[in-house]
Amino acid sequence: MSTALITGASSGIGAVYARRLAARGHDLVIVARATDRLNTVAEELRAAHGVSIEVITADLTDTASLDPVLERLRSDPPVDILVNNAGAGLLGDFATANPDEMYKLLRLNVLVPTLLASAVIGGMVERGHGSIINIASVLALLPEYSPGIYAATKSYVLTLSQSLAAEVSSKGIYVQAVLPAATRTEIYDRAGGDISQVPNVMEVDELVDAALIGFDRKELVTIPPVPEVAAWEAFEHARFALAQGFSNAEPAARYRG
Template sequence: MRRAALAKPIPAFEASQSFKETEMTVALITGASSGIGSIYASRLAARGHDLVLVARAADRLNALAEELRSTHGVNIEVITADLTDAAQLGTVEQRLRADPPVDILVNNAGAGVAGGLANSDPAALENLLRLNTLAPTLLAAAAVDGMVKRGGGSIVNIGSVLGLLPEYAPGIYAATKSYMLTLSQSLHTEVGGQGIYVQAVLPAATRTEFYARMGGDISAMPAAMEADDLVDAALSGFDQKELVTIPPIPDVAAWEAFEQARMTMAGGFTNTKPAERYRA
């Protein structure tokens, strides 16, 4: 590992200085038929963005599209796609490479699997990995290619605070959300200087259909944020050009201390000899 790579922490809540301000016109949102995705669609349409809405539920997508066209007078495309299916995922990738160009990609689609890793269904695990990690990676790759050529664009990756607290979640869900954070950080380092803004949004418990789809009950959670509040906070972080947005954290100093501890630990990664405690 190169020492230079460890010399400077990646800014998180600090505003990005490399983002090139451009007029954003088209936003593509995955998982747009309900919950966080549908609210993103409503908020971005209200800001005057044309939309490409992606989800499996065609009836919900079409109803949302018709409502937003009527209310905000924006152009809306609908792509019905299961992102765990390679061919259907490929259709969305093709749209990201086509015209009119997509200026904002919101990688929101995701799911969870109840239970732990032991005795889990391998097919369910594979589907979760495809939806939560493979799909957003390939979509980001499809989007960023054109964004770099145009010199502007934004990629928003929806993660979870459980990516920082895997002890609180059995199974692989937390690991997939940790991936979304590190993907965002590394992508920012790669293309942030070329006019591309990358944001990782880490919600805590949020009142959506996510829990019901796993057989759970959000009302059993001791505290849950309303999805509208979550998206409004995420968009505020977007406007401030934060790299990492964690809406429920009351004091940004908590994240800054976390990042500083990470960089302090990283200072030892270039040692060529094992630490003394490992030398018997």
């Protein structure tokens, strides 16, 4: 029986991943700041599915709290699936953003998933199997729609997933980037927003169920709300077509004075 570690597992996307993976028979390590909520999830899933649930209370922006999670990823029983879900938002524009708040967001959305993946990847490579699920956002592809640095942090998560997959997929490791659009979670309330003012919001259960279908199909990038996969394939084709010009040793003619 394999083990999955899920961050941000006390509510929202993380809690639904915990329920779905437990139903599939995975033992879990669930991580979040809210101990009471984590214990409630753990008791529910032990009773429903008879799986082992470890609970780690951690504020991942705090080094002392993060270290036990990193150590668990390096220890036995091995973690076979890492769900890098913990994240936050930050409303407002770049010019008026509080530097301390930007630092916290960068730490949680960028540094933490990087360190967690780094902690688990060595063991996965040694065993020749494992999966990393990184929760990004469609705003990684549409930064113009999101003032401030949130979109940039999710662009990093997408790029990390793509580069990591290129490095380790041949070694038996599967990496998936999930790009939700507007989804009904607490991230809006925590950032000081109002989800009721957001149109076309996907329910979190539907998001995770779709993401897990993409997981089973071994998709590198899963965007649940996009109707046709051909749209993503065309985007990727255009990206690689653009890259054909990157190896030119001379500037393009339009840049020669």
